[in-house]
Amino acid sequence: MARTIEKAVTVEPEIIAREKVPGPYANYLTAQEKAEIDHEIPRYETKRAVGIDALKIVQKYRGWISDDTLKAVAEYLSLSVAELEGVATFYTLIFREPVGRQVIYYCDSVSCWIMGGEQVRAKLEEHLGIKPGETTADGEYTLIPIQCLGDCDKAPVMMVGEQMHRHLSCEKIREIFAGENA
Amino acid sequence: MKASTPLTKNIGPENIAATIEQYQANGGYAGLKKALSTMQPNDVVETVQAANLRGRGGAGFNTGLKWSFVPRGEGSPATKYLVCNADEMEPGTFKDRLLMERDPHQLIEGMIISAYGIEAVRAYIFIRGEYHLAADRLEHAIEEAYEHGYLGHNICGTKFSLDLYVHRSAGNYICGEETALLNALEGKRANPRAKPPFPQVSGLWGKPTVVNNVETLCNISHIIANGPEWYRGLGKGADAGTKLFGVSGRVKNPGTWELPMGTSIREIIELHAGGMQDGYKLKAFLPGGGSTDFLGPEHLDLPMDYDAIGKAGSRMGTGTMIILDDKTCPIGMVRNLMRFFAKESCGFCTPCRDGLPWVEKILTDIEQGKGSVRELDQLAQQVWNMRPGNTFCALAPGAAEPLQSALKMFRKEFLDHIERGCCPYEAAETRFVGA
Ligand SMILES: Cc1cc2nc3c(=O)[nH]c(=O)nc-3n(C[C@H](O)[C@H](O)[C@H](O)COP(=O)(O)O)c2cc1C
Numbered sequence: 094m095a096r097t098i099e100k101a102v103t104v105e106p107e108i109i110a111r112e113k114v115p116g117p118y119a120n121y122l123t124a125q126e127k128a129e130i131d132h133e134i135p136r137y138e139t140k141r142a143v144g145i146d147a148l149k150i151v152q153k154y155r156g157w158i159s160d161d162t163l164k165a166v167a168e169y170l171s172l173s174v175a176e177l178e179g180v181a182t183f184y185t186l187i188f189r190e191p192v193g194r195q196v197i198y199y200c201d202s203v204s205c206w207i208m209g210g211e212q213v214r215a216k217l218e219e220h221l222g223i224k225p226g227e228t229t230a231d232g233e234y235t236l237i238p239i240q241c242l243g244d245c246d247k248a249p250v251m252m253v254g255e256q257m258h259r260h261l262s263c264e265k266i267r268e269i270f271a272g273e274n275a
Numbered sequence: 276m277k278a279s280t281p282l283t284k285n286i287g288p289e290n291i292a293a294t295i296e297q298y299q300a301n302g303g304y305a306g307l308k309k310a311l312s313t314m315q316p317n318d319v320v321e322t323v324q325a326a327n328l329r330g331r332g333g334a335g336f337n338t339g340l341k342w343s344f345v346p347r348g349e350g351s352p353a354t355k356y357l358v359c360n361a362d363e364m365e366p367g368t369f370k371d372r373l374l375m376e377r378d379p380h381q382l383i384e385g386m387i388i389s390a391y392g393i394e395a396v397r398a399y400i401f402i403r404g405e406y407h408l409a410a411d412r413l414e415h416a417i418e419e420a421y422e423h424g425y426l427g428h429n430i431c432g433t434k435f436s437l438d439l440y441v442h443r444s445a446g447n448y449i450c451g452e453e454t455a456l457l458n459a460l461e462g463k464r465a466n467p468r469a470k471p472p473f474p475q476v477s478g479l480w481g482k483p484t485v486v487n488n489v490e491t492l493c494n495i496s497h498i499i500a501n502g503p504e505w506y507r508g509l510g511k512g513a514d515a516g517t518k519l520f521g522v523s524g525r526v527k528n529p530g531t532w533e534l535p536m537g538t539s540i541r542e543i544i545e546l547h548a549g550g551m552q553d554g555y556k557l558k559a560f561l562p563g564g565g566s567t568d569f570l571g572p573e574h575l576d577l578p579m580d581y582d583a584i585g586k587a588g589s590r591m592g593t594g595t596m597i598i599l600d601d602k603t604c605p606i607g608m609v610r611n612l613m614r615f616f617a618k619e620s621c622g623f624c625t626p627c628r629d630g631l632p633w634v635e636k637i638l639t640d641i642e643q644g645k646g647s648v649r650e651l652d653q654l655a656q657q658v659w660n661m662r663p664g665n666t667f668c669a670l671a672p673g674a675a676e677p678l679q680s681a682l683k684m685f686r687k688e689f690l691d692h693i694e695r696g697c698c699p700y701e702a703a704e705t706r707f708v709g710a
Pocket residue numbers: 329330331332333334335336338360361362363364365448449450451452453454486487488489491492668669670
């Protein structure tokens with residue numbers, strides 16, 4: 094007999110409504126965050142293995158992982174803060190510093206470089222007024238270089254949030270950000 | 276009908292395997308049913324070995340042989356794992372993303388059969404965190420497979436049970452190295468582990484574990500459904516089956532194509548990729564991603580076979596080629612590659628941690644016309660320091676491959692930069708990407 098499907102993890106809307114939306118500095122986890130972490134726990138042999146998933150879940154809601162958030166996650170999974178900190182700093186997609194509401198990941202690997210990726214970077218810097226690693230003053234965008242995004246035949250490429258943008262040109266970059274300046 | 280392009284038979288202009296019904300209507304899950312109803316686990320292992328499928332993750336090891344090292348049968352550890360390596364981060368590689376986004380059930384079916392073969396009770400797809408669409412589609416397809424009784428308890432009414440989960444990684448190229456990947460799955464820092472013990476004996480949480488690439492696992496259902504003779508017959512030369520080959524760089528029609536193993540490089544670049552763009556000439560190419568040695572125009576008639584490319588001094592790697600044209604600075608290209616490897620080093624061994632940033636710095640100096648001839652010898656020394664066996668994992672030897680071949684192949688260009696005191700090529704910042 095087939096196993097029943099795990100239902101998508103959701104918490105009653107009333108519970109969410111009662112909870113304050115946690116800022117990045119909240120030192121507790123919300124019911125929704127806990128429910129999503131609980132969903133991952135039986136998939137692994139140890140709670141330690143859930144650490145990265147848990148950080149990613151919480152980061153999805155808070156943008157980045159502050160010291161207080163890290164401590165709350167460590168406590169919830171019964172891990173030492175040092176242990177989880179060691180993991181958090183190893184992985185590039187876990188942010189230990191504030192980032193903008195959207196992260197722009199431009200590919201700086203070889204095929205994009207051949208196809209004009211450096212010019213794309215220059216155009217992005219000019220358009221946003223920031224250098225790689227920085228966040229715009231309005232807190233909207235953080236610009237980050239990323240390894241080959243696996244779309245090299247459509248180079249140069251970038252990913253904004255979860256959205257891929259391919260065959261980039263200066264024109265296309267203007268178009269992508271045009272709507273927002275209006 | 277036995278397709279001559281089994282891996283992409285569902286991948287056309289329109290997505291014809293978006294649902295499990297569509298996938299089944301085109302022959303999907305027939306291989307799994309055949310395996311479960313007519314074969315013992317060991318038959319699966321032997322069939323895959325006889326098919327001579329070689330790992331598509333880069334090293335080209337015989338997949339069935341790798342599986343045969345897993346302790347199986349009575350008295351073996353009850354818990355074993357299968358892990359799909361979907362970390363695809365090798366610069367210039369774009370094949371696994373396509374397979375997962377466009378035909379997720381093909382990978383899932385391949386994994387269920389493989390897990391049956393090695394007697395795994397749980398399987399993971401370790402996917403890089405940036406592949407959101409692929410991960411979403413896989414998770415959806417896994418739900419469908421549970422609903423249809425292809426996953427979970429007593430699959431297709433047999434005694435075989437399996438759970439399959441997607442793990443979304445949080446980054447770093449080193450996670451693709453199979454033992455580092457196991458550490459990442461265990462929630463640790465992704466440093467590679469010492470081998471032996473090999474993962475097949477002691478892997479995830481110390482249990483026997485097989486790690487295979489996405490494309491490798493996508494072949495399995497077809498081998499089981501159509502037999503090893505059919506599979507070997509798909510190849511043109513020494514190697515069996517088909518392969519996803521890709522071309523990126525300044526060609527007219529960059530892309531990915533499923534072609535017989537042993538297809539000539541010339542056919543791939545000139546016919547499928549449409550040849551070079553007008554005004555550009557082919558100077559050199561990396562045949563299989565960023566950690567393979569450069570080959571030149573004199574190698575165009577070689578077949579894409581593991582041994583043929585090996586004899587020419589390079590590696591088939593991931594089978595996705597990166598083309599260097601005559602208007603792009605070769606030093607800049609190698610510097611870009613070395614910066615990647617320097618950034619991705621896990622920092623465990625000295626030649627990798629300290630050597631790669633130094634290589635990057637020397638190359639930057641040379642590219643900017645501030646280098647000296649003596650530094651070319653220093654680069655050669657670094658290549659020697661990063662040789663296979665001198666570091667803990669294959670990242671550093673992989674990084675050394677494009678560097679060592681560039682030093683030989685582009686000696687004139689290196690000297691040109693040094694003697695002129697500047698880069699004779701147009702600067703990367705102004706190279707045309709459209710107004
Ligand atoms: C630094 C490094 C990164 C790697 N990245 C990947 C990867 O992203 N995907 C992959 O399948 N194999 C990768 N490999 C190769 C794996 O270690 C392993 O050989 C492969 O997953 C085995 O699968 P296969 O036998 O099916 O080819 C990498 C190896 C190294 C040294």
